Amino acid sequence: MPLIRKPPSPPPTGVDPPADPFAGIAAADAADRWAAARALADHPAGVLALADALSRETDVRVREAIFAGLSRAATRQSAEAVLPCLRSDDASLRTGALDALRAMPMAALPLLPQLLIDPDPDVRLLTCEVVRALPPADACALLVALLDRETEVNVCAAAVEVLSEAGDASALPALRRCAERFADAPFLGFAIKVAAQRLQASAPRA
Amino acid sequence: MPDPDPLPGLNEDEFRRLCEFVYRRTGMVFTEAKRYFVQRRVIDRMAATGAATFASYFARLRTDLDGEVEHFINAFTVNETYFYREEHQLQCLTTDLLRERTRRRSPSLPIRIWSVPCSTGEEPFSIALWLLENWPQVDAWDIEILGSDIDTRALEAAREGVYGKRALMRLPPAVIARYFEPLADGEWRLSEDIRGSVGFSPVNLVEAAQTRPHGRFDVIFCRNVLIYFDDASRRTAAENLYETLLPGGYICLGHTESMSRISPLFEVCRYADAIVYRRPLEDAHG
Structure with missing residues (x-):
């Protein structure tokens, strides 16, 4: 019989979590910080330490572990911790924050109305993607309100795209009004037409 | 060429809406050629969940109510496992x-x-x-x-x-x-x-x-x-x-x-x- 053997006894050495993740998250070595970030995600007091670390972390993989930990915690505090990254000039940081918020939509929900009226149109645009993860009624209410006041065509386009998946027929009047306000933006008109068709198609049939 | 056998409960717009969601959520791609295949299974899942309309089923799927994403994926994948698979x-x-x-x-x-x-x-x-x-x-x-x-x-x-x-x-x-x-x-x-x-x-x-x-x-x-x-x-x-x-x-x-x-x-x-x-x-x- 060739050498395929039963797993050895005693079992192999396991992977040890760091002894002190609160110290490890500030370590010089990125590997130590990565392990600490993962450990803090499971610690009751870990969110604050992760939030603090996120503001200064430069290693992409450690940042990813911090975002994953914060979204796993899924508290208002952890959602608030990632918000500053939505304004970052670093695309990976913005994307990481967006993914983290999408992964904890209900924790992010109380923060979304304010984000959707943020002075920065990029923040409003990204927030539309977070809304996508919400239940239909919440998503529809937030995006219909946005469409009726929004002045940036690209933000409207993002909202329309999300509504075409997450919305329902109650969004149709707001879509029509938006199309009228941006009559000189043919791409938005086309997006609204497609979204309206989809929402109409799923409306209760008489 | 017209749809060979249009099924109740899933029109073209609904099909596209579903496909875009499924791709984003799972990475599974369904082209137009798979439409009939998709429709059959969606209708089965609508029946199984008691959803009267596609809209109500889609809402259930998007929010993963009662683990619907898993049920949905199972309807499309080969659940049986066998030796030398892949x-x-x-x-x-x-x-x-x-x-x-x-x-x-x-x-x-x-x-x-x-x-x-x-x-x-x-x-x-x-x-x-x-x-x-x-x-x-x-x-x-x-x-x-x-x-x-x-x-x-x-x-x-x-x-x-x-x-x-x-x-x-x-x-x-x-x-x-x-x-x-x-x-x-x-x-x-x-x-x-x-x-x-x-x-x-x-x-x-x-x-x-x-x-x-x-x-x-x-x-x-x-x-x-x-x-x-x-x-x-x-x-x-x-x-x-x-x-x-x-x-x-x-x-x-x-x-x-x-x-x-x-x-x-x-x-x-x-x-x-x-x-x-x-x-x-x-x-x-x-």
């Missing part, structure tokens, strides 16, 4: 992955391979059989194969090593003759040697406290499970898998899955027989 990855294991893993290491160190989730054992036993049949160096190395699953009943069945004819359908007759004994009721039992060569353990992939004790592996087969997880769980599972790989170790996913959509931790490796993912060699994270 054989191209086994070919890649012996042609490329083990060659890389054994290039600069001492034969005194065992090669560790993890099949997770392993269900009722077909995959880890397939790995054992494939290595015995197809890897000339099999006698030169200690090889440890471990199968793990969250379902302890499946693990019990795996330890029994008894399979029906369908599970063996892809195995060459000579392999069946060599490693299986026929039982009276049309089933087959794996030889004791093979059963003894694979260990089994329970694990929940999103719990680091459960993955860590398994140690580190050279190759992990993690096929068709991440597709079921939500975004947060998928990322946590990816980190746990990363942590249990040795630097330079490989992970093989199902053919509809992409680690690049989940985590930036891994490198993509394109080999002749399969695309797999690797923990960077120089990386000491975790």
